[in-house]
Amino acid sequence: xxxxxxxxxxxxxxxxxxxxxxxxxxxxxxxxxxxxxxxxxxxxxxxxxxxxxxxxxxxxxxxxxxxxxxxxxxxxxxxxxxxxxxxxxxxxxxxxxxxxxxxxxxxxxxxxxxxxxxxxxxxxxxxxxxxxxxxxxxxxxxxxxxxxxxxxxxxxxxxxxxxxxxxxxxxxxxxxxxxxxxxxxxxxxxxxxxxxxxxxxxxxxxxxxxxxxxxxxxxxxxxxxxxxxxxxxxxxxxxxxxxxxxxxxxxxxxxxxxxxxxxxxxxxxxxxxxxxxxxxxxxxxxxxxxxxxxxxxxxxxxxxxxxxxxxxxxxxxxxxxxxxxxxxxxxxxxxxxxxxxxxxxxxxxxxxxxxxxxxxxxxxxxxxxxxxxxxxxxxxxxxxxxxxxxxxxxxxxxxxxxxxxxxxxxxxxxxxxxxxxxxxxxxxxxxxxxxxxxxxxxxxxxx
Numbered sequence: 356x357x358x359x360x361x362x363x364x365x366x367x368x369x370x371x372x373x374x375x376x377x378x379x380x381x382x383x384x385x386x387x388x389x390x391x392x393x394x395x396x397x398x399x400x401x402x403x404x405x406x407x408x409x410x411x412x413x414x415x416x417x418x419x420x421x422x423x424x425x426x427x428x429x430x431x432x433x434x435x436x437x438x439x440x441x442x443x444x445x446x447x448x449x450x451x452x453x454x455x456x457x458x459x460x461x462x463x464x465x466x467x468x469x470x471x472x473x474x475x476x477x478x479x480x481x482x483x484x485x486x487x488x489x490x491x492x493x494x495x496x497x498x499x500x501x502x503x504x505x506x507x508x509x510x511x512x513x514x515x516x517x518x519x520x521x522x523x524x525x526x527x528x529x530x531x532x533x534x535x536x537x538x539x540x541x542x543x544x545x546x547x548x549x550x551x552x553x554x555x556x557x558x559x560x561x562x563x564x565x566x567x568x569x570x571x572x573x574x575x576x577x578x579x580x581x582x583x584x585x586x587x588x589x590x591x592x593x594x595x596x597x598x599x600x601x602x603x604x605x606x607x608x609x610x611x612x613x614x615x616x617x618x619x620x621x622x623x624x625x626x627x628x629x630x631x632x633x634x635x636x637x638x639x640x641x642x643x644x645x646x647x648x649x650x651x652x653x654x655x656x657x658x659x660x661x662x663x664x665x666x667x668x669x670x671x672x673x674x675x676x677x678x679x680x681x682x683x684x685x686x687x688x689x690x691x692x693x694x695x696x697x698x699x700x701x702x703x704x705x706x707x708x709x710x711x712x713x714x715x716x717x718x719x720x721x722x723x724x725x726x727x728x729x730x731x732x733x734x735x736x737x738x739x740x741x742x743x744x745x746x747x748x749x750x751x752x753x754x755x756x757x758x759x760x761x762x763x764x765x766x767x768x769x770x771x772x773x774x775x776x777x778x779x780x781x782x783x784x785x786x787x788x789x790x791x792x793x794x795x796x797x798x799x800x801x802x
Contacts, residue, residue, distance in 0.1 A: 364790055367394065368401045369725035374747040399424060403728045405735075405743050410435070414442055416764050420740055430738035431768045431775075433758040438604040438715040439687040440763035441634040441675050450674040451667050458666035466493065467652055470663030474670040479639075481676050485610070487620030488641040490648035492655070493664055497599050497628020499657035500638030502528035504595060504626050507655025509533055509564055516550050517566035518542065520574065522597060525566050541574070544582045551590040563592035569612040570601035573718060573749050573757075575711025577601070577612045584622060595624045603632035604691060604715055609679045631715075633675040635668045691715060691762040694769060698760055701773040707780065710755065718744065718755040719776060725790075727754035729783035730776070739775040 376391035398404040404423070411419040411427075414435030421427045441447055454474065464470030479491040494500035501524030509515055509532035517525060519538040529536050537554070539546040547565065554563060565587050567578045580596060587594040601611030613619055624647075629637040640655075642648055652658055664672075678684050695713045702709055708720040721727035724745050731743040734756075745754040756776065 364401045364403070365397065366790070368398045368403050369728055369787075369790065372724070372746045372751070398728070402732045405731045408434075408740075416440070416761055416768055418740060420735075422735075426735075428735035428738075428740070430735065430740050431764075431772050432740045433760065433764075433772055434740040434742045435761070436631045436759055437634070437761050438632045438691060438759070439675075439679070439684070440761045441632070441678060441687075444634065444678065446678065447634050447671050447674055451671050454667050454670040460665055460667055462663040462665045464663060465659060465661065466663040467659045472663075472666040472669060474666050474673060475664055478664075478669045478673050478676075481673060482639050482641060485676060485680075486613070486625055486641050488625060489643045490641070490645055492640045492642075492648050492651045492658055493669070494638040494640070494658055495661045495664065496636055496657075497626075497630055497638035498524040499661065500626045500628065500640050501525045501597055502531070503655040503657035504624060504640045504651065505529050505564060505566070506532045507651045507658075508593070509562065513562040513564065514554050514558070515564050515566060516547060516554070516592070518547075518568070518571075518578065520571050521566050521568060522572070522599070525568075525595075525597060529564075529566070541571075542576060542578050544579055544586065547583065548586055551586060551592060555590050559591075563587075563590065565592050565594045567594075567596055568600070569596050569598040570605070570714055570716075571711075572600045572716050573710070573744065573755075575714045575716045575718065577712070580613060580616045580618050580622065584618065587623065593623045595626060596622050597626050599628040599638075600631055600716060601714065602627050603675070603679045603684075604688060606688075607685070609684060609688060629668075629672045629675075632679070633672045635664075635672045635675070637664045637668050637672060687762040691760060694760050694762065694764045694766075697766060698758060698769050698773070701769055702776075705773050705777045707773070707776060715760045717758040717760060719758060721754045721756060721780070723752060723787070724754045726780075726783050726787045727756065729786050730756060730779045733779040733782060734775065737775040737779060739772050739779075741772070741776075 371394055379387040379390060381387040395404060407423040408420045414437045416432055418432040419429045462470040475493055479493060482491045483489060494503055501522060505528030511533050513533055514535040515529040515533060516537045518541055520541045537550045539550055567583060570577050584594050598611050603609045605611050606614045608614060610619060613622060625641040627639055629635045640651060698717050710718045721730055727743055727745055734741055742757045744757045
């Protein structure tokens with residue numbers, strides 16, 4: 356047993372998931388939260404709660420952070436979503452300072468009223484041009500855009516057909532809009548076709564929204580967008596593609612998988628987020644008509660009833676798009692891909708498996724939740740900041756450490772991270788076996 360891992364970790368801290376507490380019982384709405392907190396705090400007390408951490412000086416390739424108990428750490432950072440390393444770019448920071456001096460820090464209004472600024476109007480036009488679409492609606496977050504586009508367009512008699520691994524914002528938006536929700540097997544267009552055919556055989560009057568992502572962030576894979584759009588045309592359905600994780604950072608011109616599949620301007624609706632590549636919070640929905648834009652502006656609640664992006668946010672995203680389209684942007688994408696391929700190669704050489712195709716998200720397979728939690732416990736002490744992902748965000752028994760690559764990571768950053776991960780994994784497997792033995796002996800005694 357290592358000195359890093361507590362020999363007396365209770366089994367309850369290594370088992371269970373947040374899904375166990377999603378539908379608590381009892382009449383006391385506040386009191387019934389205690390069961391989750393008790394389980395969460397058991398994990399926290401045993402160093403197995405790696406969530407809600409806070410960085411001290413921004414999402415650099417090396418950063419200082421503290422957990423939600425105030426414990427400090429410093430290490431190489433593969434936990435932040437800053438794929439092109441633009442969050443600390445000198446021009447981005449200069450733009451933010453300049454706009455603060457001119458406009459202040461707050462939009463002070465909804466986009467439906469007087470919350471827009473000249474920067475947000477320019478940003479709408481820039482995104483539309485970048486994606487070869489006609490119109491764009493801005494949202495306060497990417498999550499709001501995903502939720503809002505579905506809830507804004509779909510009514511109770513309509514249908515939503517979505518890839519089963521679609522993001523929470525998309526699934527929540529569908530659940531809020533209709534009970535007619537159909538999940539198809541991940542990336543399985545034939546399964547999607549069968550669902551569409553069954554729906555249209557019974558209902559030719561109501562709408563169907565088909566939902567997928569350009570790049571799935573937990574598995575780092577992408578759908579056949581050409582095939583999905585053709586299916587939508589065949590069955591009079593509408594396609595929405597979430598490009599949060601690939602727009603700006605993948606493809607020779609930064610237009611992600613839509614660009615690489617030569618589908619620019621051909622997808623019905625494209626939505627995305629600024630928080631992965633474009634150095635800001637915020638999101639957008641791009642469409643092909645002014646009618647759709649105006650409808651979403653007044654019937655998509657997160658757009659109508661939230662404050663607009665601040666002038667600082669809109670201006671920094673505009674500057675980020677300018678960089679993405681420049682020679683520097685191409686250089687950063689090339690650097691990012693080199694780092695992605697290097698990380699995958701070093702992981703493979705270390706005997707560590709990962710999911711999916713090359714992207715800024717490299718999820719390293721851990722398997723059992725208990726092992727993954729023990730790995731995650733060690734990482735801060737060994738000098739690596741990386742995110743644990745476990746059920747129900749991913750299937751049970753398929754926990755993983757999610758590594759998020761930045762263009763400015765050095766080769767040494769990558770080598771150090773992989774070595775730390777290898778050491779942590781090997782130790783966690785030994786500790787996990789040791790911790791299981793008393794439980795197994797107890798079970799054998801009972802039997």
